[in-house]
Amino acid sequence: MLETHDLRKVYPTGDEALTSISTTIEGKEFVAMIGPSGAGKSTFVRCINRLTEPTSGTVELDGTDLTALSSAELRDARRNIGMIFQEYNLVERLTVMENVLSGRLGYVSNWAAFRRKFPQEDIELAYEILELVGLGGMENKRVDELSGGQRQRVGIARAVVQNPKILLADEPTSSLDPETSHDVMELLTDIATDHDIPVLINIHEVDLAVGYADRLLGLHDGELVFDGTPEELTDDTHGVIYRGEELTTTEAKRAIPAGGRR
Template sequence: MLGVSDLVKIYPTGEEALKGVTMDIEGDEIVSIIGPSGAGKSTLIRCVNRLTEPTEGSIVLDGQEITDLSKNELRNARRDMGMIFQEFNLVERLTVMENVLSGRLGYMSSWRAFRRNFDEEDIRHAYEVLDRVGMAGHEDDRADELSGGQRQRVGIARAIIQRPKILLVDEPTSSLDPETSRKVMDLLTEIAKDEGIPVLINIHEVHLATEFADRIIGLREGEIVFEGPATELDEDARDHIYRGGESREALEKQRAAEREQRSDAEVTEVEKETSF
């Protein structure tokens, strides 16, 4: 469904955010991207739908090369890519229903979109999706009246109503408390599996990534340093992703040495206090 080959992103400042990333997503699998801050996770997600323009490389979605598309062609291609954002990206003054239906704007002419002249089928489907994400009865609420968890549910509904070929999800739980984060991830992955939609999700919480994803991609300094089933993400793999390849044994030795130094310092302080 999605093929990324030798993807490079260099910002005008000279920062190389992605250094030849290559990966594939197939079927209805859920793939989580993890890594330290600044690893290139969000850049990778945003390059796929060209919210950020890649410097080099190839992005192919369902047989279509994305990097060569014109502005109008890209608008059509983005209908196949449901995007769920970290900061929700809802229009605050619009209602829940209006925000959800905005997921159909890519299928409408500019005139119909301006007039918000949605098909009855789209409206019916929006009610169904809102019920599915637990937001039935909130259709007329303004977005700025919602909690963070409710906003993210609306964001999921907006993406699903596009009927996309893939879901691109950027930090969906970073603004949520732990309990709400788990509920959102459970809802997101359940709907994706039911609809048969593959998911590429950038997430900080490693425990949520391993619980809900089929496969893990570990990024560090713009490069893939781990790729495999979620069950294979052991402590050594996590250390390699987040600490630059230091082994678990080496880290334990370092921690032991630090504890010993602290103990020595404590003994010295005691000696000072008891000396006359």
């Protein structure tokens, strides 16, 4: 289970990217974070694994306060957090298999990592995950020979092979065509369900979020202004998220409960 408590991020310029966000993500939940550009979506995702350091507040994963960990402790903790990047973040000159196995680097010694030597069970797991994401038989292809959708599948496979406790995705469909975007969303949904891994995705395409997510988090100007199901995303709540409008009394009942969803 992931819990954030009063998570806040203020940049040296004084810009407040996140304002005291508290929420909980657990089980097989597929959670999509939506909101306008600059709302703080990417910052929130990156604060969870401390790719961006939060200014204050806490991030807890299964009871471990990630914000209190030393660099060495954080390296170990990141094994439990799978991360899928918008721009894939792959090593182009390496093969699909080599990129996927990089998800196991946190489990081997530095010397083994340098030599790219992995236990046989890690290699077998990588083959299984490649089949899962539809890349079976492509393990020896160089990543720079792949399409954008295939590269994103490699990134997903790399994250899943970690056996993480949560899967984070930062705009994984932004550079993909509509059909491939649906394929990626279906894949992430299946992973959440079949592997009991909660998924938190930052996404701009509201239709994809509504079509695939179990739950939506809406951010506006760094503030969590909506926490509900896709069915609860009405025209009024959409206006709150994207235009900063005030909720009516009726719609206010559907907005984020005090302290975030329990």
